Amino acid sequence: MDWCHERHEAKYPAFEQGTISFFAEIFAAKRERRNGLTKNSTSEEVIMKEFVSAIICAFTTRKKIFLYVSLLLLAVTPVEAKDTQLNILFIVADNQPASILGTYGNPDVKTPNIDRLANEGLRFTHAFTVHGMCSPTRATLLTGLLPSQHGVQDWLDDEEMGDWPSDWNAIREYRTLPYTLKNRGYQTSLIGKWHLGQPRPPDEWFDYWVTFNLGHTIDFWNNEINDNSRKYKLEGKHSVDFFSDKAVEYLQSYDHQKPFFLMVTYNGPYMNPPTNLGAAKNRHYADYVDKEFPSFPRNRVNETVLEEAMVPDPEEWYLNL
Known part of the structure; x- marks a missing residue:
């Protein structure tokens, strides 16, 4: 050199x-x-x-x-850069490793739409996850802090919701991404899983939200929905499809005079029972029902965890829900 x-x-x-x-x-x-x-x-x-x-x-x-x-x-910006506020669509999946995406080389699972996003955008190949649980990860995405800093170090148990204040959320004390963007003139919206406290995201963060009445995922069907404080039961529709439709509806109706930040947080994919027990009820069932998955890392997974996931104990609590 x-x-x-x-x-x-x-x-x-x-x-x-x-x-x-x-x-x-x-x-x-x-x-x-x-x-x-x-x-x-x-x-x-x-x-x-x-x-x-x-x-x-x-x-x-x-x-x-x-x-x-x-x-x-960060300091190297073009002299003629315009002060343009771009629209932001932030999509988050639940319990989904990169290894099960086609764009990262998985030969078994078909993810054409995600692959297209990756091909037309940017892929991270050396990413780091701060935690293996949903609530701590979401808290980090919103605050930019580690779990040891924001204090959310495990998933939040819905059985404790009755002990929480009606407007409680686990990271309210921090300056979050939606809070910052809202104060810069953005329309801010959350559609999907919240799981950081009570099922009403704070008004000072989000102008619009559609989420579950519960935090964690129990099923993809028949969920109780909190739609901007209007509550109803979702029947006959897979929650992933429901949130997708809500996101499209929002993108077709937002105020085009202002930029938007839309955070779409799906409750799928998922692995824990009872969510995935029995035959799948979505439109992709026929594509995968008889398919082997060589990419599933059976020889590198704790045998107890694998056995529990594939052949659950009939006496386990979740089978009696």
């Missing part, structure tokens, strides 16, 4: 040190050049190419600067 040194060491002596001072020099030079150039895309492109080239050089020469990159890249 001699060309790196030849190109950057002469301009930026701190390059050899591999410290944040190297980036400080880059930004200082970037500001000086910008002040002397007209604000057009060509000049900015030249500056950006030099900056990116310097980062690549620093990484390939194994300088210990990677801790700073994520923060510093």
Whole structure:
């Protein structure tokens, strides 16, 4: 990588040190050049190419600067960037590992719509999950905090709902993503599973919500729904289809004069009984009823857990619900 040194060491002596001072020099030079150039895309492109080239050089020469990159890249914005508020559709599935998606190589499960989203967008290949349970994960998605910081370290038991205040939610004290966006002029909506407290998401976060009266998933059918404080029982429709239809309905009727943040949080896929006991009642049953799943990691799963999932004990509590 001699060309790196030849190109950057002469301009930026701190390059050899591999410290944040190297980036400080880059930004200082970037500001000086910008002040002397007209604000057009060509000049900015030249500056950006030099900056990116310097980062690549620093990484390939194994300088210990990677801790700073994520923060510093946030400061590298085009001069002519418009203050445009983009619409945000945030889709969350429940108990769904990446390994069961076609876009991540699963040969057995067909997920054409998710695959299309991935192919037309961005896939994360080195993602990290903060927790294996639903409530802590949702709390982290909304707050940006670890479970040890926001305090939700397990799923919330619906049997304790009677002991909670009528408007209680587990992360109300934190500045959340929907709260921040709402204060920046966004229309904010939640459609789907909430499971972070009482079944009424806070008004200061969401303008519109459709969720379950209960938190966790018991079944995909015949659920009690809280539709903006109007309660009714969902009959004859799979909950995933119901939430999808509600999301489409919202996207067809929102105020186009303002940007929207729509969080669609499905209660499927799912694995725990009694949800998946017996024959599936959805439209995909015929596609999978006789299909073997070689991709299911049987030889890498705790045998007790696998046996319980595949052949539940008839005496278990959930069979008597």
